[in-house]
Amino acid sequence: MPIKIQINNADALTEASNVQQLAQELNLPERGVAIAVNNQIAPRASWSDTSLNEGDRITVIKAAFGG
Amino acid sequence: MRYSRHILLEGFGKEGQQKLLQSKVLLIGAGGLGSPNALYLAAAGVGTIGIADADTVSLSNLQRQVIHFTQDIGKPKVESAAEKIRQINPDVKVVTYDQFISQANASEIISDYDFIIDCTDSFASKYLVNDACVMAHKPFCAGGVVKYGAQVMTHVPGSACYRCIFPEPPAENDVETCATVGVLGSVVGIMGSIQATEAIKYLTGIGELLTNKLLIVDALSMNFQSIAFNQNKECSLCGEHPTITELEEYSFQPCRKIKV
Ligand SMILES: [Zn+2]
Numbered sequence: 001m002p003i004k005i006q007i008n009n010a011d012a013l014t015e016a017s018n019v020q021q022l023a024q025e026l027n028l029p030e031r032g033v034a035i036a037v038n039n040q041i042a043p044r045a046s047w048s049d050t051s052l053n054e055g056d057r058i059t060v061i062k063a064a065f066g067g
Numbered sequence: 068m069r070y071s072r073h074i075l076l077e078g079f080g081k082e083g084q085q086k087l088l089q090s091k092v093l094l095i096g097a098g099g100l101g102s103p104n105a106l107y108l109a110a111a112g113v114g115t116i117g118i119a120d121a122d123t124v125s126l127s128n129l130q131r132q133v134i135h136f137t138q139d140i141g142k143p144k145v146e147s148a149a150e151k152i153r154q155i156n157p158d159v160k161v162v163t164y165d166q167f168i169s170q171a172n173a174s175e176i177i178s179d180y181d182f183i184i185d186c187t188d189s190f191a192s193k194y195l196v197n198d199a200c201v202m203a204h205k206p207f208c209a210g211g212v213v214k215y216g217a218q219v220m221t222h223v224p225g226s227a228c229y230r231c232i233f234p235e236p237p238a239e240n241d242v243e244t245c246a247t248v249g250v251l252g253s254v255v256g257i258m259g260s261i262q263a264t265e266a267i268k269y270l271t272g273i274g275e276l277l278t279n280k281l282l283i284v285d286a287l288s289m290n291f292q293s294i295a296f297n298q299n300k301e302c303s304l305c306g307e308h309p310t311i312t313e314l315e316e317y318s319f320q321p322c323r324k325i326k327v
Pocket residue numbers: 227228229230231298299302303304305306
């Protein structure tokens with residue numbers, strides 16, 4: 001059963017049950033991307049242990065290089 | 068008098084202004100982020116402003132690099148910026164470094180400053196500034212802008228570093244090149260102004276810094292989001308078992324013009 005979450009302020013449905021699976025679902029690159037769950041960064045090493053819950057606010061952050 | 072609106076500020080006062088006048092801030096990059104930083108820090112009366120950049124002013128810079136004027140095209144950016152700073156505020160001593168930051172010069176250049184501001188335009192330089200400052204126990208503010216979005220964070224000794232969030236830069240294939248990525252000039256202005264504010268807060272000791280926080284700005288929705296993160300025990304630079312122990316610059320420099 002997919003759960004309802006928010007990704008970068010937009011409603012989304014996901015089959016993923018943890019952050020690692022979500023990153024795969026979103027096809028995120030290996031490097032240069034961070035993910036926050038409810039405004040707190042989830043370090044990459046903890047992605048598979050960080051479970052997703054209905055209503056979680058996910059922020060996908062791509063490092064910005066410009067200046 | 069020049070600083071009366073600072074001195075009126077609660078918590079700032081004459082002491083705060085005195086601290087600014089005795090402070091030294093280094094801007095690494097005199098482009099989009101460097102411009103608002105230089106303008107506001109000069110006006111604020113930061114005693115010494117260092118600027119490092121080897122680039123020259125070109126026409127396509129002027130849309131966002133507001134310290135440079137049309138008549139400056141072709142001039143070294145550090146020279147153009149230094150001229151404006153002196154006109155804004157003769158109290159400020161300007162030190163220019165007509166060179167790009169590199170693994171060879173980074174430690175030496177930053178050693179002279181109280182606070183460093185990353186105004187660079189490439190991952191290689193951003194990681195170099197982060198690594199050099201963390202190794203030298205220097206506080207700094209990192210900023211990055213792409214299109215309508217931007218990120219900014221501050222590091223002080225002991226707080227999380229840029230690698231704690233982004234351990235490694237993206238793969239080259241995943242980075243759009245500067246020539247193909249647009250950036251809204253005023254967004255760079257917002258971010259540079261935030262960086263200057265962080266520097267002033269650090270130097271005067273007022274307020275709460277963006278340490279262990281990444282502020283993300285999306286100008287299209289005008290959404291400002293502050294994301295918390297902790298110092299990462301597994302960080303290759305500032306973690307418990309660091310593997311990065313000397314400065315090494317990433318070679319990928321897609322935005323750098325060849326200097327002739
Ligand atoms: Zn770190």
